Amino acid sequence: MTILVTGASGKLGPLVIDALLARGASPDDLVAGARTPSDADALAQRGIRVVRFDYADPDSLRPALEGVDALLLVSGTEFGARVAQHGNVIAAAAEAGVGKLVYTSAPHADTTPLVLAADHRATEEAIAASDVPAVILRNNWYSENYLGDLAIAADTGRVFAAVGDGRVASAPRADYAEAAAVVLLEDGHVGETYELAGDHPWTFDELAAAIAEVLGRDVEYARLTVDERIAALQEAGLDEGTAGFVAALDAGIRDGALADADGTLARLIGRPTTPLVETLRQAA
Template sequence: MTILVTGATGHLGRLVVDALLERGVPAEQIRAAGRSAERLAPLAARGVDTAVIDFERPETLVPAFDGVDAVLLVSGSEVGKRVAQHANAIEAAKAAGVSRLVYTSAPRATDSALVLAPEHAETERLLAASGLPVTILRNNWYTENYVGQLDTAAATGELVGSAGEGRVASASRKDYAEAAAVVLTEPGHDGAVYELSGDVAWTFDELAATIGSLIGREVAYRSVSPEEHASILSGAGLDEGTVGFVVALDGNIRDGLLGEATPTLRELIGRPTTPLAEGLAEAREDDAAA
């Protein structure tokens, strides 16, 4: 059995390869695919098969998918281009006759107003029409997305945002990666759509307090209006597109779209999800070691 992991040079894909190895999958039965041969080299050094691919160049996908039994399609990072990229990967999987395709989607993708949902929803529709045996992993937010806030909080003593009293049921990438490895290696998941999240949905006041305990100073959350938030971000030099995305995401959080904590991730990985403080501390250490 050969398992293909796309996006293997990214944060999540690399951790999925690690999780597969930890579950006893032989390195030669894992094919790690990404855009950079240089970044794939450390995996090749561990005995993992590697393939350089580009979702926008279908001719690179054909050899990478050849002889593959199961595929983890890690959603692309280029917002606005992902549907076409994912469509190319799905066509390659169909041509190769893969027996299982697992896709990393977004919470409630097909019926959510989440700013990130539309491309995931369209990809899910493509997968449903493909005829392939598919499992959907609808990952909630990654705790690591907030590690950059530690330096800001250390300098200013505050976090600023427009999420109000909204909650985020985040988990660490390692948690989601372990779930992907379970689904890729165990039977019984075909056709499933899993809403995955951390065990606890936290507020930004709680995030500020957690960060304060990690950096050793008091940190407060300053809740502002969306308009004021946009002005602050623009003043900090962020481009218009980024400002719009950040403010929209905080609005989604304010509306409760990332606040649903389900037990599914915990059940798949057989342990509690990583607590917020532990996840932030580990991400900070990883960044320092990089």
């Protein structure tokens, strides 16, 4: 079986390839797709075939998908353009007769008020309309999203957010990558939508405590209002739109958008998910 992993020069794609290899896939059966193939030279040196795979360029997609049985579509990062770009990949996968398309979506993409979910919801709808056999992986937050807070706390002794007592059921990218490898390699899973999350939804007081443990210093959670959060982000150099976007994410966390954890990720990978403090410690 030939498996193509997109985003091979990004942060998640290479980890999926690592997980596929660890679970017995042969390098000869893997294809790494990257917008700029030279950016994935490290994979090529490991015997993985690297192909140009630019979501915005349909002419790059068709030849790359020839003979591919399973495709991991890692969601793009170009806000405002990625629904159309994802549509290009879905259409190419349908034309190529791909037997399984796995998409990395957002938690509860069909119902969540999170500001970044609309693109994922539209992509899921496009996949359903295409009739390509598919598996939807709705990844909760990556624990690595909080490495910036670790760095700030090292300087200030504080974690700043406007999330109240909201919880985040995060897991590191490697755990989500392992789940992707499982559904790519195993028979079945087609037609499933998996809500993936870490085993322990943590509060920002717990985030501060985890950072304190890693840094070996006192760290507290500074509870901001949304207006205070926006003002602080703008003072740090963010433009008004970006500051508002971040504050809206905080509001979603405050309202419980990332708090659900039902153990699906742990069941798929066959072990407990990695605790937040371990991810922070490894990064530090």
